[in-house]
Amino acid sequence: MSTKAKEILAITIIVIFCLIFYIRKVNGGEGILFSSLVAWLVIGAMVLSLVWILILTIRGRLISRRVVFIYVGIALALPLFMPFTQRIPISPEVRALYNSVETLKPGSKVLISFDFDPPSAPELQPMAESFIRLCFERDLKVIIMGLWPQGPQQANMALEKVLSDEKMKVKNLQYGEDYVNLGFQTGNEFVIQRMGSSFESMFPTDYRGTAYDSLPLVRNVKNFSNIDYSFNLSAGFPGSVEWVQIAVDRYGVQLGLGNTAVQAPQMYTYLNAGQITGILGGMNGGAEFEFLCKYKGKATKFMLSQSFAHMIVIAFIIIGNVAFFLGGRKSALKKS
Amino acid sequence: MEHFALWLAAFLTLGIISFLYKDNAWYKLTEAIFVGLSAGYWFVTLFWDNFYGKFWIGKGEHAYLYVGAFLGLLMLLRLIPKIGWISRWPLSFIVGATSGLWLINYFSSNIMKQVQATIFPLFSSQYGAGFDAGAATVIGNLVIFLGTFTGLVYFFFSKEHKGAFGYTAKVGIWVIMITFGASFGYTVMSRMSLFIGRIDFLLSDWLGMIL
Amino acid sequence: MVVPARAVPEPADSLKADSVEIIIAPPTSPVVSDFKYDDGNSLILTWVPSIDDLPVGGKVLSYHIFRSDNGGEAKKIAELIPGANYYKDEDLYSDTNYAYHVVALSSNSRAASFQTASIRPQREWVNLNLKYLFFIALIIAASVIYFIETAKRGKKLFVRKIAGLEAVDEAIGRATEMGRTILFIPGIHDMDDVQTLAAITILGRVSRVVADYDTKIRMPVARSLVMTAARETIKASYMSAGRPDAYNDDMVNYVTDEQFGYVAAVDGIMVREKPATIFLLGAFFAESLILAETGNSVGAIQIAGTARPAQLPFFIAACDFTLIGEELFAASAYLSGEPKQLGSLKGQDVGKGIAMLAILLGVLLSTIAAVGDTETITDILNFITRVFTVTN
Structure with a gap:
């Protein structure tokens, strides 16, 4: 059979598979959950196959990169069907952030800046949801803004999800009084700089077009000195660095960070210097925060997949190093 | 409509993932849609927020x-x-x-x-407390102090890396490499998270396979 | 440090008259002073809390701050939590006189302090809180200028050897021997990024060797200005090598501004042409690993360099030599010998020297001061800490 024929066959099988499951879902079919035995069998099979790959590598037969992709894909997908829960140890920087929110008095104003867009949502959206939920549970007032154009939309999605919860419905939270979404403003770091003197000059209206003055929650908020705590969800520029350098170092704002894992390591210097109160780094940070908030959100749900994938990556790092030391890539230059 | 939106999203997601197999027309189509959409989105956003929202509305005031x-x-x-x-x-x-x-x-x-x-005492929890810090604190302090100092030495270009200075710089580059390792690890975690997000969409929102 | 304050909308304080009155002592010694180094719009009010304001079992529930403008009626401006002894009043006018008094409230009684003197906020032109920051910046700026001038006068400034650079000639030699192309990628930023400038400077050196060896060089770029600059640079190298006829504008070609479109094109070139040597120097973003990975998979020797910390790990993992952070600029200064670049590099070294000295001395003195507390050591330590403390 030619490659082309094989490809067409594979696509056909996948399409049929998807159709079957889609029809099943539309007809009210429920999700699948492995029994513990099946889950352990799957894990065992994966470990054995990895050992086999290691043996092949030692014998000098290198696997293709597609095999690595398949393994990572499987490691990410299968744990979603497994009945295990993972223990999540809490790191001090996450606890510090949680504590700084917990010590705020009811009625305190919290500014949340959504500086990310859908590509980073899997990491940051769970943090946004659990943070907003915590604020509402503790009767804090939430002011939302964004330095990225899609940030405020992400915020609305998070708000919608949090407010649809029965516990929140009881509180009867009102837009404009308990929370407000000021929307997006262009100008990157200059927006933060200007907010130091006047919020209103940067956000003359909120996301819905209501004038700043007619929103009871922010009517008396002139600048950062009227904000009790600030939380920045950031995926790059403009984001955490700018918030620390301008809002914290110039205007003395109390700041906590929620970062993508790519960005997080660079922020630890600010944590060490006491410029920020805490940091949630990547999905792991999100899961830890959810644990502290006693809420099982998506970050917690995905942590098992994350851990499995990391195991696979570690296994392939070992296999790759074996291949490297047996083959010797860097000697290429010397040979020439 | 909802069915169509779901299938379209799934079609585009799978199109991007298909690049892992090899470069193909499906991937190129998806990429072109993505590039065009994002450019258009930025244009519209900047026009309405900046030109209209800021200049046009505010120009009188x-x-x-x-x-x-x-x-x-x-x-x-x-x-x-x-x-x-x-x-x-x-x-x-x-x-x-x-x-x-x-x-x-x-x-x-x-x-x-x-x-x-x-700037902090290496072996003490606070001033006037004597050498009372625990092992973990001392190690942490030493790592921060030596890491910062040797890192700076590595990036000092006015002196040849020889003798004691050279050894210090060598420690510096080790510290930098370890930092990069940690950073790499974090990035792997980040990329995995994004992929999980997509898998969750495909298996849960689209096919309803996950509880 | 600003004590969190909330403006309270209700006009007067309602007291419960029906229960037994809980008498409390008033807050004392209220003092209002100008908030230093501002635009003349803030005042600081301090007071000694009521003696009934205790951390445990205290009877004071809150403090209310009242302000009288130009001797007018006193109005409540803020409500503070127990334990507060400080309030910063903002958004004032420098032509108005303000006087304050503080009221402590129990559950059903109140006790007011005396009124403070009436003062105006002062406006200062210079923020002396930032004087040390200014001095250190001045020292570094002055040394940059000094070294630039020194270099201009033709004095040779020493820059240490940079590991990645020594591999350049070797890598070009390899491409020559194998009869394959050299690919030069200057990042995806425009000429206004100093990293791109550094890359173009290094290109000058690379293309000179290329011209000498008669190797093929290929340079796809993402910005039109970079294309122009790169063409000029390579042309100049071929001229100085005495082979202007061998130069060809097609060595440098513009691809697209779009990040991943550019990456797709460069990947295509790598896979089709299989260059022997690849230079990845400049500002890189998410494409760094994609490019370095593809280059590695076609078996090229890769020399990379960027000042973007998030991308460096990928280059280190996938490339043979990496210029880490400032090494990229140092390499560029070293190769070009241009006074501005060399001077900036040396000036920054002065800054790093100050930082190293402060850290070394600071840690040493802190460690000693933590056990044997002598006055001189503490004084020096306090001075160092003060210099590096930035308050606004």
């Missing part, structure tokens, strides 16, 4: 907005090659203002405060 609009107009002169050089004026304004702002911000946040945060 704040006359200084005309200055910004004028500089913006100069920027567009790039499109006329003969007088394109005028576009350098607003550009120099941006460069000048940004560097002025950043010089102070970086200097105070990333240099002064970091130096200050690196």
